[in-house]
Amino acid sequence: MTFLNVEKLLTEYVNSECLWGLEPNKYVVRIPELIKSGKILDIGAGEGRNSLYLAQKGFDVTGVDISKEAIDKLLNFSKKNKLNINGIVKSITDFEFNEQYDAIISVATLHLINKDDLFELINKMKKKTKKNGLNLLTVFTDKDAGREQFPDLYFFNENEIRDIYNDWEIIEHTTYNKEESHGKPHIHNICVLIARK
Numbered sequence: 001m002t003f004l005n006v007e008k009l010l011t012e013y014v015n016s017e018c019l020w021g022l023e024p025n026k027y028v029v030r031i032p033e034l035i036k037s038g039k040i041l042d043i044g045a046g047e048g049r050n051s052l053y054l055a056q057k058g059f060d061v062t063g064v065d066i067s068k069e070a071i072d073k074l075l076n077f078s079k080k081n082k083l084n085i086n087g088i089v090k091s092i093t094d095f096e097f098n099e100q101y102d103a104i105i106s107v108a109t110l111h112l113i114n115k116d117d118l119f120e121l122i123n124k125m126k127k128k129t130k131k132n133g134l135n136l137l138t139v140f141t142d143k144d145a146g147r148e149q150f151p152d153l154y155f156f157n158e159n160e161i162r163d164i165y166n167d168w169e170i171i172e173h174t175t176y177n178k179e180e181s182h183g184k185p186h187i188h189n190i191c192v193l194i195a196r197k
Contacts, residue, residue: 027136028050031134039100042105044112048073050105055084055085059102108188108190126168135197139156176189
């Protein structure tokens with residue numbers, strides 16, 4: 001179950017041509033440098049900016065999001081670009097991992113679900129990643145300005161994700177500030193982890 005106001009987000013997807021834009025996350029662009037091919041699962045894919053990029057690089061991509069509107073846009077963008085992406089409308093906490101993946105990514109999504117579901121989901125991500133496969137996560141930290149405004153969201157200690165993956169090879173672990181323009185302009189403090197199983 002998510003703490004996010006899903007109805008508000010669904011409305012934003014309907015009223016926006018492309019809420020998050022189509023430029024991939026700057027860390028997602030590293031994936032083709034780290035693995036050359038395979039199946040990728042994009043958890044919380046939104047309208048598909050990262051899924052589209054990875055599909056263009058030749059990966060077999062599945063994007064999962066709670067918003068039908070967002071997945072419809074992802075599939076339309078995919079069709080326009082002659083790409084084949086599997087889009088699934090599902091809450092990420094209800095998604096069943098029925099296969100193994102070469103990489104699982106989750107960009108700006110995991111902090112939106114409650115703590116119990118969150119760690120169960122991360123355990124599934126780790127379990128369903130092939131040997132030598134990758135996980136890439138970006139999450140809000142407890143230094144994020146939104147912590148006071150959204151006390152029900154989960155804000156990570158900046159070392160927490162790294163500690164969860166201490167049995168994997170850590171390729172990247174960093175925090176940075178990102179300016180956002182959706183809604184009222186604001187800044188997020190984000191922790192990034194790329195790890196290899």
